[in-house]
Amino acid sequence: MLFKDVYYLGEDFEARRGDVAVRGDTIEYVGPAAPAEDFGEIISGGSRLVLPGFVNAHCHAPMTLLRGWGEGLPLDRWLTERVFPFEGRLTAEDVYWGSLLGIAEMLASGVTSFSDMYSFCGSVCEAARLSGIKANVSRGLLSQDGGALRESKAFYETEELFNTWDGACGGRIKAEASIHAEYTSHESFVRELAEYAKACGAGIHIHLSETRREHGECIARRGATPAEYFERCGVFEARATAAHCVHITDADIEILARNGVFPAHCPTSNLKLGSGVAPVPKMLSAGINTALGTDGASSNNNLNMLEEIHLSALIHRGAAEDSSLTPPGEVLKMASLNGARAQGRGDTGVIKPGFKADLAVLKLDSPRLTPLHDVLSGAVFAAQGSDIEMTIVDGKILYAGGEFTSFDIREAAKKAAAAAGRIANELLG
Ligand SMILES: [Zn+2]
Incomplete structure (x- = not known):
């Protein structure tokens, strides 16, 4: 061509x-x-x-199924009251159709690879395989999965993901480890999973200091910011993608820089959920390889990377009253090469x-x-x-x-809508 x-x-x-x-x-x-x-x-x-091609460095592709579900709530109530009950009713097939629909949205906005954190990872990988897109897929680990890490369902599913899918489709699909967040996981889990990721030579995907409340409660609970805590637990010894990084401190920025952490900036999600504006110009000035993501469709509410590119070029200028910040070339680099590096893909992004x-x-x-x-x-x-x-x-x-060219979008949309409708009906009685 x-x-x-x-x-x-x-x-x-x-x-x-x-x-x-x-x-x-x-x-x-x-x-x-x-x-x-x-x-x-x-x-x-x-x-x-x-x-x-754009790299969507932070996504929950199957959350297309939750688009518009539980609007208007703060992050913690949105998760516990609306998202987790819905997700508890998902089947592997639902996640497959939701993922395929999400992948369609991404492909239509120029995305060639995405990093995903969810459950039913086999379904996410299956959708990535069929579509032809690249994906770094991880099973988000939550403490509600219970007990010792190696006896937990989440760890079993993580191992299954690595055994079945890591390097599949000629390397298009890569497995990663994931800790959902500081506030949803036990320290022993975090430490063990960090060891596991290092032993596999794999990446690890987390949410970091997304909200002021999360950041403050971590300091109260552990005497450390989330970045300090994850560093202490060894998470940053693996190639780490840290979604959001909205409330990180200057000392946290030094931690991210020192450890080569890859923040995934998700401006739409942060604005929609009222979380705040991440200090992206400061991170870029510190030499941090900052990537760009959409987050899930339930907190965005679409997976359009051009919109993230547009917003991330605008909001930091407005917030700092400085039109020299985030020039177009730098934002396009965040959306492509920086994301490829976050995914550990050294052969693409430029x-x-x-x-x-x-x-x-x-x-x-x-x-x-x-x-x-x-x-x-x-x-x-x-x-x-x-x-x-x-x-x-x-x-x-x-x-x-x-x-x-690789799948029937009408079928995917129909099946995803049917799954979303079934679960909504069950929950609304
Ligand atoms: Zn997220």
Whole structure:
């Protein structure tokens, strides 16, 4: 496949003009004019911007099933009163259809890989396998799973996930360990799971200082901030993705920097749940590899990465009254390369020869992108998810012109809606 005479995001995260050639699953040429070889299909025209595929670094894909369920509550009541009872009624099949629906939303907004924390991980992996997307999948561990870690259902499911799916589909699917959060887990669990992740050479996925209450209660309970606590428990000795990081202190930022932790900034979720605004410019200044995520569809309420890109470019400028913050190239890097690094994927996230052909193609010819004096500001401030024309993973077109090539979206939407309706009816009596 050859993208001829297009805009593309260079490896310096500036807009460039030229050709991007793909052979098999790999980017073979990037530059002013591709050699006159046959790369197969030619997609030409300057009204396109080829971007590295987006990495949704924090998601609960099956939570499409809970979209709009339990609105208006603070995080703790929302979880205990609405989310956990709903989730208690989910079956593996429900989670499969919810995941596939979530993956469809992600592919349609240029996402080529996502990091997921949920249960019924086999269903999440099965949906990822069918769709062709990349995924780092983890079983979120909660203390309500009870007892000693190695006797818990969650650990059994974590081991099953690693044994069955880690490295599956040519490495497209990776297993990770996960602790849901400081306030939902015992210290002994946390320490043991950190050891397990290290022994497997795997990543670990957590929620960190999402709300002021969570952060304050941890200090009261343990005499340490959540970041200090997780560091003490050895969690950051593994490759760690820490979702949210809204209420972290300056000392916490040093901990994250020192340990090479990967924060996943989720601006929509943080704003919607009234959690606050994460100190992203401070984290970036500290050299922290900050990635971007949607969180689940029940706290967002969609999985549109362009919206997260848009918001994360805006809110830090407004909060700090400084329009020099979060420039478009840096935000696009957060959405792609930084996420790929958080996932431990060193072969993707940038448009460069030898890297995997994981690409999102943005059409630049809609009225909201015409005329266009600055291509990257157009992509970040003006574009909408619907401007994504094509999403490519490992050189395969998975989404183009509104159609999904690997699964039946109508069936997924119908089955997911039926599952969500059944559970809502059971709970509402
Ligand atoms: Zn989350």
